[in-house]
Amino acid sequence: MFDLSAITPRRWALTWLAGVGSFLGISTAMAWAQQAPAQPPPGPEKALEFLSAHAAMNSEVYYFWTIVVMWLIHCGFMTYETGVARRKNMMHVVMKNVGLIPVVTVSMYFPGWWLYNAMVDGFVPRGTDDPLVAASIPWGASMGPNLQDHITGVFWGAFILFSWTTASIMSGAVIERIRQGAFLVLAALLGSVVWIVDAAWGWHPNGWLAMKWGFHDAIASGVVHGVAGAFTLGVLFNLGPRIGKFAPDGTPRYLPPHNLWMTVLGLFLIFTGFFGFYAACLVFFVGPEQWLWGNIYGSPTTLGSIFFNFVMGWSGGAMAGYMFSTPKRDPFWYCSCALAGVVSVSAGADIFYPPLGFLVGFIGAILCIGWYTFGERVLKVDDAVGAVAVHGAAGFWGVLAVGLFAAGYPTGANNVPSTLLGQIIGILVFIPLGFVPGFVVSWLFKRANLLRIPEEVEVVGQDTFVYGDMYPEFPRAPEPAWAPLAGGSDAPMPGTR
Amino acid sequence: MWTAPFTQWVPDLGAFFTWGPFSAGAWITFLLTMAVYVYYHIWVIRQEDRDYAEVAERVRRERGEVKP
Numbered sequence: 001m002f003d004l005s006a007i008t009p010r011r012w013a014l015t016w017l018a019g020v021g022s023f024l025g026i027s028t029a030m031a032w033a034q035q036a037p038a039q040p041p042p043g044p045e046k047a048l049e050f051l052s053a054h055a056a057m058n059s060e061v062y063y064f065w066t067i068v069v070m071w072l073i074h075c076g077f078m079t080y081e082t083g084v085a086r087r088k089n090m091m092h093v094v095m096k097n098v099g100l101i102p103v104v105t106v107s108m109y110f111p112g113w114w115l116y117n118a119m120v121d122g123f124v125p126r127g128t129d130d131p132l133v134a135a136s137i138p139w140g141a142s143m144g145p146n147l148q149d150h151i152t153g154v155f156w157g158a159f160i161l162f163s164w165t166t167a168s169i170m171s172g173a174v175i176e177r178i179r180q181g182a183f184l185v186l187a188a189l190l191g192s193v194v195w196i197v198d199a200a201w202g203w204h205p206n207g208w209l210a211m212k213w214g215f216h217d218a219i220a221s222g223v224v225h226g227v228a229g230a231f232t233l234g235v236l237f238n239l240g241p242r243i244g245k246f247a248p249d250g251t252p253r254y255l256p257p258h259n260l261w262m263t264v265l266g267l268f269l270i271f272t273g274f275f276g277f278y279a280a281c282l283v284f285f286v287g288p289e290q291w292l293w294g295n296i297y298g299s300p301t302t303l304g305s306i307f308f309n310f311v312m313g314w315s316g317g318a319m320a321g322y323m324f325s326t327p328k329r330d331p332f333w334y335c336s337c338a339l340a341g342v343v344s345v346s347a348g349a350d351i352f353y354p355p356l357g358f359l360v361g362f363i364g365a366i367l368c369i370g371w372y373t374f375g376e377r378v379l380k381v382d383d384a385v386g387a388v389a390v391h392g393a394a395g396f397w398g399v400l401a402v403g404l405f406a407a408g409y410p411t412g413a414n415n416v417p418s419t420l421l422g423q424i425i426g427i428l429v430f431i432p433l434g435f436v437p438g439f440v441v442s443w444l445f446k447r448a449n450l451l452r453i454p455e456e457v458e459v460v461g462q463d464t465f466v467y468g469d470m471y472p473e474f475p476r477a478p479e480p481a482w483a484p485l486a487g488g489s490d491a492p493m494p495g496t497r
Numbered sequence: 498m499w500t501a502p503f504t505q506w507v508p509d510l511g512a513f514f515t516w517g518p519f520s521a522g523a524w525i526t527f528l529l530t531m532a533v534y535v536y537y538h539i540w541v542i543r544q545e546d547r548d549y550a551e552v553a554e555r556v557r558r559e560r561g562e563v564k565p
Contacts, residue, residue, distance in 0.1 A: 109530075139524055
């Protein structure tokens with residue numbers, strides 16, 4: 001039996017509203033369908049025009065947000081390097097990371113962006129008859145607010161972030177003894193001239209390395225990381241080690257980070273920012289025949305491809321770092337080698353089979369540790385964060401790995417198959433292109449006595465006379481320190497750090 | 498086309514600069530930017546050099562290596 005008592009006023013009201021609402025909605029939809037004039041379907045030209053406009057707007061939005069994500073790389077570099085620095089130098093390290101941003105930004109406006117588009121044939125720039133060159137000169141129509149151009153500004157913005165990243169790679173290696181003035185000039189040179197020239201050659205669809213040799217470095221293992229590592233090595237040779245890094249007999253000493261968890265946090269910020277870096281290395285194409293994601297050379301790939309290899313390379317690098325670092329299971333090298341794994345896999349991240357990406361990252365991390373040990377024990381180089389190893393050694397290994405494992409894949413506007421020879425030629429070109437400017441310019445600063453801080457300041461700490469102690473509320477435990485190398489004893493000097 | 502905010506907001510100044518690609522305005526501001534940029538580098542190097550010289554001398558004096 002139907003129970004009338006179950007029909008409460010509330011239920012009745014709700015049922016009534018639902019019924020009336022449905023009736024009105026259906027009636028309105030039917031009336032609208034009868035009255036709406038029939039629209040002719042858009043023609044294919046109109047559809048393509050609409051699709052292209054939509055793609056242009058989406059590209060603008062897409063690159064804009066990759067730029068925002070990439071800021072985290074610089075938050076990460078700052079945190080990471082500050083954690084590695086000793087307490088007496090923390091704020092100076094921060095200021096160095098902050099200071100590189102404005103100088104590299106301005107010099108990437110000119111000449112950086114023009115160099116990228118003009119130097120594709122070598123050292124002789126193309127003229128403004130090339131539309132890309134014409135669009136890249138700073139007083140041109142594309143290099144400012146322009147209602148007809150939705151891509152140049154954000155694309156340049158992505159390259160700005162690449163440039164900061166490249167300069168920041170050197171930044172960590174030289175902490176605790178370089179002068180800010182010398183560092184800023186070197187950062188501008190590396191961040192907006194040196195790396196951008198190699199990018200024009202090997203990271204541009206019309207670059208001569210890609211066009212003639214099929215050079216393939218999709219996410220910039222060599223173009224950004226390798227070249228920055230070579231440049232940094234040139235600077236380190238002239239800069240010399242931190243006081244106390246080597247015993248009088250040349251034995252390297254361990255200068256522990258003042259805050260290791262901060263360093264690890266910094267590395268994780270770098271990893272997060274690198275998702276933006278990876279994404280910004282892809283380009284979205286829309287044409288009458290097809291639409292696709294392409295790598296920086298215009299060759300097809302997908303966002304999924306690079307994600308696969310990013311995380312697999314990361315994993316391989318991290319595992320190798322945990323197993324082979326010295327001391328064993330060292331947190332710093334655990335995470336630094338994860339970064340080395342990402343750097344290694346970047347050149348072929350668009351095409352590698354992900355387990356291959358894992359192995360490339362694993363091997364890259366072993367090479368990274370090997371290079372660091374060699375540099376410290378044989379070359380007597382004091383690379384405070386292992387930048388030459390993590391970025392230089394692993395970066396060039398990544399370029400080589402493409403030639404070993406992915407030869408034959410077409411690259412560049414000419415669709416030239418990548419080869420082992422082409423990858424080796426790229427490495428042989430990039431190493432001197434990075435090393436020589438870094439060595440020569442830092443040598444000039446050294447000759448002018450403007451490269452390195454005075455010994456007295458280095459022993460006491462760079463922060464002492466400018467910023468003071470950054471942890472004034474915490475008691476300061478005696479920390480081990482070491483006497484100056486020249487004529488000093490090898491005994492610890494507690495309390496001087 | 499540039500959106501040319503200068504010409505909209507400050508017509509006389511905008512007319513002088515003829516703001517836009519390859520214009521005198523673009524050239525002048527570009528050259529001024531470069532001048533500030535180069536001067537900034539020189540300023541940082543000189544400032545830092547002076548500061549470090551003072552600090553180094555103070556430390557040497559505290560160590561007794563330099564007679565006041």
